[in-house]
């Protein structure tokens with residue numbers, strides 16, 4: 001068996017932000033804070049026994065999803081994973097619609113029929129999540145195939161975890177996407193663990209992106225706790241996809257702050273690894289980086305924090321006040337018309 005090796009974060013040199021538009025940076029910060037606060041609230045409600053269902057949180061992975069989604073156009077499409085709350089909010093699903101979905105209410109983004117594991121909304125380009133690990137990669141390639149055939153100029157972005165990269169359907173998707181030069185981006189949120197299994201126990205290579213070469217597409221492993229690095233890498237990949245040059249594999253190194261799901265304290269993770277990664281928490285790091293730029297002040301960023309908190313409180317009120325779907329709608333959307 002492969003020996004478990006501790007992987008500590010390597011934080012790259014951070015470039016100055018002055019070439020970036022202040023509105024874009026504010027939005028990036030606001031989105032990351034919104035996702036963080038959304039999930040902290042969901043966790044709190046879950047522990048109080050108010051929030052039903054099982055919940056996979058993406059606390060700590062906010063920079064990956066915000067950087068990636070902000071690099072896409074509104075009509076580009078993402079596929080979501082079981083850890084999809086951040087992906088959904090980053091692509092434009094409202095906190096109201098997402099919270100209501102988690103409560104199984106008819107005002108939810110899937111009309112209360114999906115729950116946490118199946119969130120999405122095609123009106124904002126977020127394909128409802130599939131809980132079957134790996135199943136969304138061929139679907140992303142399929143959507144990209146349609147975009148190419150119809151010459152729409154759209155791009156599909158497939159979110160997945162590093163554990164998923166060991167599944168057969170994932171490999172088939174990458175192969176076909178490369179052979180047919182499909183406009184798809186495969187974006188791995190590598191948080192080092194598939195449930196409790198460390199990457200070094202299931203992969204004999206160090207990085208998922210090394211596999212790109214085997215399929216004939218570019219691949220890169222980047223620091224995933226900085227939204228600007230992710231944003232720029234996905235922008236390049238999207239440009240390449242739109243130009244007809246084909247797919248790209250991007251691996252974002254990140255870490256989940258909690259366990260795999262709510263009943264998992266994550267005790268299998270070495271303390272040294274946890275402590276090192278927790279120090280790289282993307283939100284305080286990005287905040288500190290913004291504050292080194294004279295266009296941002298603590299007061300302005302505090303105001304964004306407060307606005308996000310108000311949005312989440314309103315989302316909880318909205319969800320609790322909404323009705324459950326009527327029993328008569330149980331079979332709606334099960335079959336195509």
Ligand SMILES: Cc1ncc(C[n+]2csc(CCOP(=O)(O)OP(=O)(O)O)c2C)c(N)n1
Pocket residue numbers: 081082083131132133134160161162163164165191193194195260
């Ligand atoms: C085909 C399939 N096998 C097993 C599972 C159970 N399962 C759910 S999430 C998960 C781990 C996925 O790990 P990774 O792809 O790294 O994503 P992460 O949970 O780290 O975000 C597993 C094994 C599943 N949902 N689908």
